[in-house]
Amino acid sequence: MKKSIIYRTVYSRVARLSLAVLLIAAFFVACKKKVQPKESSAKVVKAPTSKAYYTCSMHPQVHEDHPGNCPVCGMNLIKVEVSQMSMSMGGNRVLLTKTQMQLGGIKTDTVKEQNTGEEKSLTGTVTTNENKTDQLSARIAGRIQRLFVRTTGETIRIGQPIYTVYSEDLLEAEKEYLLAKEQAKKLNNPDVDYQQLIAGAENKLLLWGLTRVQIRELAKTGEASAMVTMLSTIGGTVADVMVHEGDYVSEGMPILKTQALNSLWVEAQLYASETGSYRDHDPVNVSFPDLGGQSIKGTIDFINPELSGFSKVDLIRVTIPNPQGLIRPGMQAYVSAGGGEKRSLAVPASAVIYGGKGDLVWVKNADGSFSARIIKTGPGNSSYVSVLSGLTAGEVVVTGGAYLLNSEASFGNSDGQMNMSGMDSKMDSRMKMDPRMKM
Structure with missing residues (x-):
């Protein structure tokens, strides 16, 4: 009887000790477990970063990261706030803000058939129309x-x-x-x-x-x-x-x-050997570099029958309308006369950027962005360049401010694929042929 009581006492103590050991082990295991945060199904959207640069209203190709003066003309640089997401849309697509569009003077034109026949260009000067003086x-x-x-x-x-x-x-x-x-x-x-x-x-x-x-x-x-x-x-x-x-x-x-400024003359000189290429009433295009290359159609209404002085040059005169008064006497002008009619798919000469990897134009997309595109050009004149491949009729290309788009592409892409360093001697030779293409 006494031995049975001893066994029960020992068994009870062992059971209690085992239970204590199990509780302590469970406590340590629970402490070692880390609470894992529940993964959220929502994705974190990074806010568009904004950056600012300083540019010149007269030379939008200038981009500086600090205020100062334009290295070209010396004018004070202006600050432009640019959203990184709105400026670069990936690849070579660029979306400009309204401010950039205004500063860069972005102009567009539609690709269509134009006269790309040979043209002869003369440098002239705007003068008053003596028939309209009093x-x-x-x-x-x-x-x-x-x-x-x-x-x-x-x-x-x-x-x-x-x-x-x-x-x-x-x-x-x-x-x-x-x-x-x-x-x-x-x-x-x-x-x-x-x-x-x-x-x-x-x-x-x-x-x-x-x-x-x-x-x-x-x-x-x-x-x-x-x-x-x-x-x-x-x-x-x-x-x-x-x-x-x-x-x-x-x-x-x-x-x-x-004097009446609603009608003006453009007078240009040519050598005596060139007079046979021009006739009275021949159609011509007169453009004005001071007005962004604005062009006016006209006809030759006078060819001087006498050569002037010892220079042995002749003078031709074109009467042009000036209803808005934008053209002023003393302005420089270019008189281009066509040497033949040759129509083909073409873009304005100002739209083409000549580079080492090919001729490039900027095309306006349906969403308002601009994309660079390599094209193959053919013969042309000072006004239009024929397009052999790369564009179709009806597409819209940038004719003014294309260099701003190149600058924006370089500014928004670190690889600098769209910078202007690739310009080669082809561009220089074309600028010599047509001084209107000088920046």
């Missing part, structure tokens, strides 16, 4: 007391006051007119035609520069004056003022000269 002259002798138009470039209109003149002769003519009017009222001599006297005196005042309104005012007041304001009988832009206040003028002496 001159205001003094109608009567006297001294200029006041001059209302003093500088060139002013625009005057018909009926505008030009100058005030002091003239004794005009004073006597006014008195003669007033006397004829008074005699017609008071005298009743049937042998005298008073109306004829009045008409003669009035015509005299008209010939000496007074207007009918001024003559009616003279009849109304009945007061003659040696000081009379002369009104303009012509309109246009003042090209020259030939008198000053206090000058004495005689009848017929020029006061000022005007």
Whole structure:
């Protein structure tokens, strides 16, 4: 009996000890386990990084990472904020912001058939159209007391006051007119035609520069004056003022000269050996480098029959319209005359960038981005270059600001595949042939 009690006591203690050991082991195992965070099904989207660079409004190919002056023209650089995601869309696709489009002067044109025949280009100068000039002259002798138009470039209109003149002769003519009017009222001599006297005196005042309104005012007041304001009988832009206040003028002496800027001449010189290539009324294209290469169609309306001086060069003249007044006398112009009609699929010459790996153009995509594309070009002229492969009719190519797109591609891609370092002697030779392609 006593032995049984001892066995039960020992067994109970062993059981309790085993349970304690198991609890301690379980505790240590639980402590060693790490809580693993539950993986989220949402993906972290990296916010588009923004970067800024500094560029020149006149030379958008300049990209600097700090403010300063343009290394080309010295103007202050302006800051442009660019979103990295919006600027580069992968590969050679570039999407410009509105600010970049404005700064770069991006222009586009549609690929289509054009005349790529041989052209001859002449350098000319814009001059005034002498057929549209006019001159205001003094109608009567006297001294200029006041001059209302003093500088060139002013625009005057018909009926505008030009100058005030002091003239004794005009004073006597006014008195003669007033006397004829008074005699017609008071005298009743049937042998005298008073109306004829009045008409003669009035015509005299008209010939000496007074207007009918001024003559009616003279009849109304009945007061003659040696000081009379002369009104303009012509309109246009003042090209020259030939008198000053206090000058004495005689009848017929020029006061000022005007020109009409809505029609201008472009005059170009050529050697005597080249005159056989041009004829009156030949169609030509006139472009202006100061206006971004803007082109106007015209015809040759004059070829000088004489060679000028010892230089032995001839002169041709083209009349061009200028309704908006953008073209100004003194501007440089290029006159291109076609040597033959040859139509083919073509792009404007300004759209092609010539490089060592091929000729490149920038094509506008449907989403508004731009992509560079290598094309094969054929013969052309200063206006258009024929396309043998790489483009189809109807596609839109960049004709202005293509170098900005190259700069943006270089700026957004570290490999620099689209930089301008690949330009070779082909580009230099084309720039020599066509000075309009110079930047």
